[in-house]
Amino acid sequence: MHIAEHYFRLYNHLYTDSSELTWEITISEIANILFCSNRNAKYIIKELKELGWIDWTPSPGRGKSSKLIFLKSSESIFFQLAEDKIANGDFTWCFNQLNYFSSLTQEKFFTLIKDFFGFHENTQNQKTIDLLRLPFPASFLELDPLNEQSAEEIQLINHIFDTVVIFNTKDNKVDPHIAHHFEFDSTGTKLSLFLRKGVFFHNGKELDGYDVKYSYERIKYDTKPSLLKNIFTNIKDISVPHPYIVIIKLFEPNHLFLHFLGSFETSIIPHNIIEEAGKKFFTKPVGSGPFKVTENNGKGLTLEAHSIYFKERPLLDRIEFWCIPEIVYYDTTISTNLSPIQFTELKELEKGAAFLSFNLRKPGICQSKDFRMAIQSGINKVSLAELSEGSVATDYFLSEDRCKNSFHPALAKKYIERAGYGGEKITLVTLEGKQYENGAKLIKKQLHQLGISLEVKIIKYRELWNEEIILIGDIFLLKELAPDNLEIDLITILNSNNSIIKHLLNKDVSEKINRILNLIYWEFSISRRYVQFKRIERLLLDEAAVIFLTKGRRRFLFFSSMDVSLQGDGINYNNLWLKPNT
Structure with a gap:
């Protein structure tokens, strides 16, 4: 613990609004305040006196009070130290x-x-550097596309690496990227990828078919279970008949396979470097994306423009992501004040919803469909929607149809009686953040009025898939969005290794969903695939396995210090620029 922290604790404990800065106090009393031994308390007092922060006059005799005088306010010491900490990114x-x-x-x-964050114009080696500094909710990062990643980390990966194709959200189709052309044969089991020449990794090596083959085989033979690994088990063979041609043969047709090749997990990595560096590779990864990693030291991560990017070079020269605690980052009031990235909302509703998901694998009252129906009837979705400006109540994930009035407390009580609920405590798990915590508080209040005893457990995002959490949670209050490739996003929400819904469903419902997903993979028609997704949604609703609650508005991103705005839920840093000072 930093010596200043001892001072802050001691000062806070003793200081009042009066001007009195002198106290009669024993070493034992100081030790109790600082939660340390008498011996350590003496060392701390000695150091504080040497720093000139206190004056200390010991009294002779054991146990007698000595005189303590605060010479500086804790606030002045904090700001003195904070300036140095900020300069060092701590x-x-x-x-x-x-x-x-x-x-x-x-x-x-x-x-x-x-003022530390935001856009800056610096001079380095007589050259103007356009720099963007942003807060980031993590410390030392391992940016392996195959590992579990937060939304913020995925965004970094998408700027460091490239995929062979990308999904065009505007036209709802797959577009060429590293591969300038692709084609399936008439059987739908042979995919040919024709790669661009002149695509270079950050270390100057040209990307070729062997890098693509290595990256895909790394997914197929990965020891960790994942949705993409399951999809890639359908790969019969990958060959490179020419440095710029990759042929993938499948056991069975999958009309969404090409879509999966645009997901961040399929990022292409240089096979020769990762084989030499091993896991260390992902602390300072080498990709072919528009930005390259130049620093990753635990305090922050620095990206610099890839000057020979095969598409347009980014307009910014450097982006610095500085680490702040997650609880601070996800407090929207604080993070909005720190970042130049601001949000406003559009009329258009989000693709997705906040929802309750029941743990159908855990023994208990939630196994009763009547009890689940009681909760569905006992929650006022309109009141929940009023907690977030612009949100609306919903009964569906896919549809934007208006919510039917499903709030019927009298009916809920009948379901409770039929379920045989005996007053046992139900645990609702949700994530840190005002949006989740306020929602959980309101749900607890509404269910309490029905006689249901609800305990709320708040967890961090990364704890969500811990087996211990799955074992204790009866109901989970979460939110899922499908902002990009709707079909792949839906499959990920339903069937990825990180899918909380998948982890909570019982075997019977899971098997029914998997059978429908297999039909989706075989189906060529987009409209008919959508019908199948609606079947899955209907299944979840009929089983009362999931209760969809509210939909928010899509966000419009804009930058407070420059004339740039971007629509959507993610940020394309390639297009950001700083208007030069003249």
């Missing part, structure tokens, strides 16, 4: 100290660091 230490201070001091701190 934001975590600063945020961890804020609990010791008033809201006014916290506001002064945010004012201090706000």
Whole structure:
């Protein structure tokens, strides 16, 4: 613990609004305040005196009170240290100290660091560097496309690596990317990829078919279970008859296979480098994307423009992502103040929904469909929607149809009686963040009025798939979106290794969903595939396995310090630019 933290704790415990800065206190009392031994308390007091922060006059005799005088306010010491910490990018230490201070001091701190983030024009070696600094909710990053990644990490991966194809969300089709052309044979089991020449990795090596083959075989033979691994088990053979041609043969047709080749997990990596570096490769990965990693030190990650990118070079020269605690980053009030990226909402509804998912694998009252129907009838979705501006109540994930009035407390009580509920406590699991926590609080209040005892457990995002959490949670309050490739996003939500819905469904419902998904893979028609997805949605609703609650509005991203705006849920850093000072 930093010596200043001992000072903050001692100062907070003793100081009042009066001007009195002198106290009669024993070493034992100080040790109790600082949660340490008497011996350590003496060392701490000695160091604080040497720093000139206190004056200490010991009294002779064991157990007698000595005189302690605070010479500096804790706030002045905090800001003195915070300036150096910020200069070195150590934001975590600063945020961890804020609990010791008033809201006014916290506001002064945010004012201090706000200028650090955002767009800057620097000079380096007589050259102008356009720089963007952003907060980031993690520390030391391993950017392996095959590992579980947060939405923010996926965004980084999408800028560091490339895929052979990309999905065009505007036209709802697959477009060429690293592969300038692709074609299936008449059987739908042979895919030929024709690669561009002149696509270079960040280390200067030209990308070829052997890198594509290695990247795909790495997925197929990965030891960790995943949705993509399951899809790639359908690969019979991958061959490279020419450095710029890759032929993939499948056991069975899959009309969504090409779509999967545009997902971030299929990012192409240079086979010779990763074989030499092993897992260390992903702390400073080499891709062919528009930005390359130049720094990853635990305090932050730096990306610089890939000057010979095969498409347009990014307009920014450098992006620095500085690590701040997750609980701070996901507090929208705070993160909005830190970042130049601001959000406003459109009239268009999000593709997706907030929902409750029941744990059908855990023994207990939630095994009763009547009890699940009771909760569905006992929740006022309209009230939940009012918690988030612009949100609307919904009964569906796919459809934008208006919510039917399913709030019937009297009917809910009948279902409760039929289910034989005896007052046992139900655990609702949700994520950190005001959106989730406020929703969980309101649901608890509504169910309490029906006589249902609900305990809310708040967890971090990365804890969601812990087996311990799955075992204790009866109901999960979550949100899923399908903003990009609707079909692949839906399959990921339903059937990926990270799918919480998949982990909570019982064997019978899971098998029914898998049978429908197999029909989807075989189906060539987009419209007929959509009908099958609607069947899955209907199945979940009929089983009362999932209750869809609310839909938010799509977000419109804009940058407060420049004339740039982007529509959507992600950010394409390639197109951002800083208007030069003149």
